[in-house]
Structures are given as structure tokens and as C-alpha cells.
Amino acid sequence: MENVVLIIHLILALALIAVVLMQRSEGGGLGMGGGGGAVSGRSAATALGKLTWILGVGFLITSITLTIIVAQQSAGASVLDRLTDAPATRSAPASDDAPLGDNLLPPTADDNAPLVPAAD
Template sequence: MENVVLVIHLILALSLIGSVLLQRSEGGGLGMGGGGGGATGGRPAPTAMSKFTWILAVAFICTSIALTLIAASNSSNSSVVDRIVIPTESSDGAPLPDLGESLLPPSSDDAPLVPSAD
């Protein structure tokens, strides 16, 4: 199920990019370009391409939410560390050496006493 939604999501992403790039530039970015068209309120009538872009955007957001919900349900409150299996024998059947409880190097208290050369 996750793979199907992911493929649809990728197709929507590419389609959304294409539809945005195909739209005609209205000019006047950041509100520049004069007042013109007082009767329409300065906003042009939506074209079929802009409506199609909005539909793609809404579908893209829906698949994003669906992928998030699927990933959350697949996690099932487990950690990656819980899935690690520590082998007790090497590949030839010999037991692995005991590494102790700690992965830290031995402290100075554990070091053997070495007589000083006075």
C-alpha cells in the first residue's frame, strides 16, 4: 500500500512542477505593476490551468498526509535498536569472546601496577 501511495505521490509532484512551469506569467511579482482592472479587484479570473494546479496541489497534500499516517502505523512503537540481533557464535561456530558489560575502555583503577624504574 505504501509503495502505491508513494508512486502516486511522485507522479503528482512531477505533474505539479510541470503545471506550474506551463502557466503564463502574470507579471507584477510582489504586488508591483499598477492597479488596473478596478472592477475585478486586481485579481484575474481563474483559468483551467490554475484550477488544475490547485487540484494537483490538494492531491499532493493528501498523499503527503497519507504517507505520514502509513509510516506512523508501520513504526509500531519500536526502535531500530530493538531489531538488532547480537550473534553469540561466529560464522565458523566458535563462541565469540566476552566483551564485558561496558564498551568503555578500562579505567586507571583497572590497570595493572607497574613498578617504577627509580
């Protein structure tokens, strides 16, 4: 079900982009330059304008539907539930007499030396 709604959503998005790009530019920002007459600032609704509204409403409905589907699938699950404690691959034993600042470079693949030098 989710895949079907997602495919419809993507088709609506592409169609909405195409319809908006096909519309005639009226100049002026935010509908300021409409040719609807001196009394009315609103132009007559064209077929592309109506189609834009229909595609926009369909896009909004599929967006809400996808949100509801995903919310139902993840009900009760948390991101924190997926976290696990990964074991450390290499850890140094905690000791107060460990030399600090001897080698500040990270170990290389050739470096097989232990993390803490052996006591003599």
C-alpha cells in the first residue's frame, strides 16, 4: 500500500512541476501583475490553474496519507530501541602510571605494539 501511494505521490509531484512550468508568467511577484481588470486583482481561472489546484490537493492528500502510514508502521518503536552497545575493538587499561604524550599519532596497520608498554 505504501509503495502505491508513494508512486502516486511522485507522479503528482512531477505533474505539478510540469503544470506550473507551463503556465504563463504574469509578471510581478505574488500576483501583483494580474490582468484581471482594474476593479478585480484576480484573473480568470484557466484550465492550467484549475489543474494546478487539483494536483496540489492530490499532492497534499498523498503526503498526509504517507505520513499516517509511516506513523502506524513505527508505532511503539523508538530509535533508542535500535541502539546496541558495540564492543570496543581495542581498549587501553586504565592506569595512572601510563605515559601521557609519548605517541600522539594513531596506530597504523603495521603497528603491533601494545597500547601500554610492558613494565620492565
